Amino acid sequence: MTTPATIDSHDLHQLLGSATPPRVLDVRTPGEFETAHIAGAYNVPLDLLREHRDEIIGHLDQDVVLVCRSGQRAAQAEETLRTAGLTNVHILDGGITAWETNGFAVNRGAQRWDLERQVRLVAGSLVLTAVLGSIAAPKLKWLAAGIGGGLTFAAVSNTCAMGMLLAKLPYNRPTTTCDAQSVVAQLLDANTTTQKVS
Template sequence: MTAPSTIDSQHLSDLLASAAPPRVLDVRTPGEFEATHIAGAYNVPLDLLREHRDDIVKHLDEDVVLVCRSGQRAAQAEEALRDAGLPNVHILDGGIAAWEAGGFTVNRGAQRWDLERQVRLVAGSIVLSSVLGSIAVPKLKWVAAGIGGGLTFAALSNSCAMGMLLAKLPYNRGDVCDAQTVVSRLLESNPS
């Protein structure tokens, strides 16, 4: 497996201003996308991209830049697209966080917590509650151990079951984002 190709925010900004800009696919949840995204980006949540990658790849003949919060989900999306035969895939180094930190323009909507922040809140709350609860019910300490094990597995496997579950909550869904909608948006803006 080859290392993912990354580009920095300045390079992406230059590419977007060029005569042949790349397609920017934002693989965060629709809720995260609605809150903040790069102008012209398409929202293709990671789970949707994985499930319908072959249909989506058919409509991506130019360079593609993948964006998420920090780069982890984009790396997973990059692997899925390369496995489907798309060679011209890049990842925005540092994700939307680096883009914003660099002072580049974003479109803003209703503000929501990023999925990674939600995972930290839920995991931390469960651990804290179970440790405090273990004073009265000693076996509750194993709930904290289970969350710790889950977080360790998430780091080692570069996946997060809690994040995938939280992404399905209505709060994180935002506008309807399905494969047919994504493909139709790609077709509408296809220059060929």
């Protein structure tokens, strides 16, 4: 397994202002993307990218930088794209969090909690409820054990079933459509615009 190529926020900022900027794919949920994203980025949620990778990579003819909250989902997306044969892929080191920390601008929309924070709230609430409830119903301790086991598996496998479920809630849905056809249409439109400018 090769180490994923990373790019820091300063280098990406310079590249975005160059004559041949990379294509920035934000692999967070549509709700997270709508909250804050790098100007010009395309929202291609990780599950959508995995499901339609061949269709999407057919329209990625320039360098690609993958962005998520901190880099974890971007690393999964990078592995998916490299497995499919795309070699011009980089990960934004530290994700959108590092981008904002370094003072670079983002486009802001409706404010929502990011997915990781939602997972912590739900998992923590379930564990606390189970532990307190086990005073009256001792078998509830197994719910807490199940959540702990699920979080351990999530860390080891670098996946999160709870996060995938929470991403499907209406709260995390965007006000605009985010599906394979709309993503491909955006990429095609950008390719046409780039060719006209060249």
